[in-house]
Amino acid sequence: MLKVVLKGHDYEYEVSELIKLFRSDFDYVEELKDTDELSLINNIKIEDKKVVSLTKVYDGNKVIEEFLEEKEFDKDYSEIINKSKNYNEFIEKLEREDSLIVKKATKWSIKKSIFRALKYIIPDSYVPWGDLTGIKPVKIVHNLMSDGMDDNQILNYLKNEHFITDEKAELALDIAKRERNFIYPLNENKISLYVSIPFCPTRCYYCSFPSNSIKKYGNLRRKYVERLLDEARGTAEIIEKRGWEIETFYIGGGTPTALEAEDMDYMIENLFDIFDFSKIKEFTVEAGRPDTITEEKLKVLKKHGVDRISINPQTMNDETLEKIGRKHSVEDIKKCFKMARNLGFDNINMDIILGLVDEDVEMVKNTLEEIKKLSPESLTVHTLAIKRASKLNMDMDLYKEHLTQYREMIKMIDVSMKAAKEMNLNPYYMYRQKMMLGNLENVGYAKKGYECIYNMQMMEEKQTNIAIGAGAISKFVYLNENRIERVDDVKNLEIYLDRVEDMIEKKKREVEKNAN
Template identity: 45%
Template sequence: MLYYKNDFYYLDYEFEDVLKLFFLKDELQKADGPWNYGSGAFLFCGFETEAAADLCISLNADGFKEQISIPVPEELAALFQAERKGAPGALKEHKTDIRPFRKVFKRKLYLLLESFTGKSIPWGIMTGIRPAKLVNELMDAGEKEQDIVNKLVEDYYVTRSKAQLLYEVAGNQRELFKDSAPESAALYVGIPFCPTRCLYCSFSSSTLGQYKKLVDVYLEALLKEIRHTGDIIRSCGLKIESIYIGGGTPTSVNSIQLDRLLKGIESLLDLSTMREYTLEAGRPDTIDAGKLKVIRDSRVTRISINPQSMNATTLERIGRGHTPRQVEEAFYTARSLGFDNINMDVICGLPGEDASMFKRSMEQLSKLKPESITVHTMAVKRASRLNLESDNFSLRKEYGQVAEMVEIAGAYAAELGLRPYYLYRQKNILGNLENVGYSQKGKECLYNIQIMEERQSVFACGAGAVTKIVFPENRIERSFNVKSVEEYLGRIDEMLERKKFLIANQL
């Protein structure tokens, strides 16, 4: 057990951010005073005395004792002292930039915990979810490959292999950026229904059995929002480059409802500039020939058929409600109907799975030869059943085990000729690893890149959808739709006005 105490609240975020890299939640406990707990270790951050000028980080444990002093820059020292003597807000009032000091603190704490635990964290102190965004910015500034890789290794403590992967991802993305017009935008459409709720899911989704009678009413409200959003896009002089229909599981609705949605989108929007149109078919147990024909007859260019695992026991454990055989049947049916851009998702680190089981999944998927594979690393999300029922499942996966799965996936993707083009990270992700999208050249998901790299506005429709407007000065404004289906139906006009107000007052 690590007991910890941070007396300097301006560093709370960085302090806890680094702790989470090395310890699980039940290995940490906040302390009120000095170390006198009999066992474990004690980590302290603060000033040793009231007059001390340097910030102190100390870690005491049986067989380990280390203390680091961090000199406080002269321009911050007086403000820190004012804070400590009961003048909260001194830093804020003076608009002092504390970010460089926070970065120094984060590095020092990271190195201390690395020494104490003996753990090597693959992404170092790079804890944000969009690491490729930084690399793209460095490329925009004209920096060369070796300089960028060295910066990631030396400044952020990223391993050289991850730094090289990140550079490759960003390089592949830039080929797609070149063809994006400055006035282009993306559209997200959310279908918040699923046949069952998966163990790890935290998305805004509801079981179809619970909301079956509301699907038609929901589609009516959704198409109203799509029409309204199309008007906003046109009024802003923007053009739709990509559409992504996600969820939930869009194919959980019946074929008539799906046809209504797809035809509605095509009739309400100007799609003359569209480069890509993805529909997340998702769960194989919701896919049949009838729905696939509806999709084929629309303007959709890319679909996902997501097994997550090809092990029957795992699928049952996580509540997927389908078999590996159904995955294959859905895939072959789609192929027979002419779909030539199919993505498949898998997850590394699912409860009960080891590296050999994951390898069998990758072997089976490689025989199908999808155009892209998205490899997720398990993340324990706060709103998921997995988190709420964590006592029933083993979440303590050794980094080496999960890392091996990630490596296995990358090797199979390379054998299939798929390139990494999309990378993001999540909070509470196992092994502090990453999610990577691999694709054939020309079959990448442009929407996925744009939503992560934040170079383009994304207009979003549906329950729980978030519209994100990107401004030229690198400023981003958001408009949030309510998550509840019932609330969405009752407050649809309010959300339309909210989106309209955001655009009218920001553009």
């Protein structure tokens, strides 16, 4: 057990997220007592124009190494420092903008000194994203590009400032350069629209998305569509009044194709009457699970101009499909894919998840070989994340011995990158998740010209996303203030049906309070 002492600050959460990159067995203590274990003491001090973070590594009661990091400020805070008893009081006396600057610098110096200490303690650890604990590394690259840095400067910054490996730094830069053409120049008048369909045939063991089983709630699907359209009408008024232009339209879930074909047809037809889609560049629907896809439903999507669909196997191994709660086979996946192709869908994405229960590298290779034969336009490779609301997390004692080991996961990532390259698919967006196995990443790959604009905008958060439906989360982006406000619709299906008007009002209040 690693003992950790923090002095002069209370950034326990940030330090915990960092330590978890290396090990899970650690504990915070007030002070070190007689022990023969390795321990860390981190101490910060605010001097006149800089913050100093010192991390000492103890072996028992003896200091064996020290790691110092300093970050300078543009201002001299000596007068306020002299009037403050401690760090928290000092922060409280600063103006808001200054406090944000100081806190950011403090966290930066703490993370760097502790990261170096952890790397010293565990020298053979593989921490490819360095001290980054956030979920969107590519956002950092975009900011550096906007600051005028060239490729070499950006790569050096990522490696020297955040300890990111060469491979991951180059991946982040490659993706940012590819995204740049779709996201920039920024335009506050363009938005994306998301519609949530919170129904599924069954709930997969790793899932935490809004999902209501058809068996239990299927009788509410038509009523849900009607109430969703009520929210759409109120939301369309907000969009029209604000003068926003819808650039991309995405129907997700749950599983949208869990709706009956008639309900899907009725919903999309009415959505096109309600919203102005005259300038959209992309219309995606997650067909998702093969056990919900029929020729009739695909014809409905084709009729309404859906130009991108997802058919998501997660794995092409039948034994795994059964273990994760899927009620379909690999052969069903192939049949659905070929059916969509025969109906004229020429932009199909497939999702897979690395690290599923009992899967090894050879099984992942099999999945990728089967997908290669189908030749989708894009492939999204997820690394299993243990989400709080998932069955996987709730029943972790049943699954933990069956989860992929760290070194195997690294091999799986390498295999997926190689397979994507062989399919002429380029990485075009990326994100990470908390509780992801190996602290690795999810990467979307696509053939040139088939990149999903919606995915890129959602990851980089440079565009407002209006979302409707149970469990949907709207993100209002204020570029001038570098601020994002989230407005969520209730997750519970039955409560949503009763409170749609409240969902509309929440969006209205957000827009009105920030109106120029």
